[in-house]
Amino acid sequence: MLKDLEVKESKIGKRGVFAKKGFRQGELILKTVPGTIIHKDEFRCVPYSERWNYYDEDHYYFMSDPEFYINHSCDPNVFLKDFMLRAMKPIKKGEEICYDYSLDGIDKWKMKCNCGSKICRKLIDGRYFKLPKKLQKKYLPYLPAWFRKAFRKELEKLR
Numbered sequence: 001m002l003k004d005l006e007v008k009e010s011k012i013g014k015r016g017v018f019a020k021k022g023f024r025q026g027e028l029i030l031k032t033v034p035g036t037i038i039h040k041d042e043f044r045c046v047p048y049s050e051r052w053n054y055y056d057e058d059h060y061y062f063m064s065d066p067e068f069y070i071n072h073s074c075d076p077n078v079f080l081k082d083f084m085l086r087a088m089k090p091i092k093k094g095e096e097i098c099y100d101y102s103l104d105g106i107d108k109w110k111m112k113c114n115c116g117s118k119i120c121r122k123l124i125d126g127r128y129f130k131l132p133k134k135l136q137k138k139y140l141p142y143l144p145a146w147f148r149k150a151f152r153k154e155l156e157k158l159r
């Protein structure tokens with residue numbers, strides 16, 4: 001919950017979100033609160049901001065604090081599924097929490113990564129289906145409902 005997290009200076013981004021307590025694998029860390037929801041056709045009209053996330057395949061939502069401070073890592077320790085932020089692996093007190101921005105991504109964008117993990121992809125592509133096949137398979141259980149519904153056929157091929 002909110003009291004278990006803090007936003008402070010990070011080596012990855014300017015700021016990041018850190019655990020103020022330990023979390024077990026699978027434990028619920030935070031229920032995120034989607035802000036304004038807009039259709040992707042409208043999205044082209046608003047200035048680019050990293051503060052938007054997927055609501056479904058056609059909509060984005062404005063992330064609320066502290067969600068919008070969560071940095072990307074190629075070796076994530078949390079995942080966001082159906083607005084529930086959960087630990088992907090055990091998290092120690094004081095650790096920065098990060099998810100993989102490409103996990104439920106459908107948009108084409110590139111980002112240089114400095115997450116520092118041993119499995120860093122260096123140049124991040126925003127699209128799940130551009131991830132290495134092995135990683136797509138690893139991320140299958142973490143995909144949100146809208147993504148599984150929208151890409152059912154494509155995902156079946158992965159199994």
Ligand SMILES: [Zn+2]
Nearest residue numbers: 074113115120
């Ligand atoms: Zn990385």
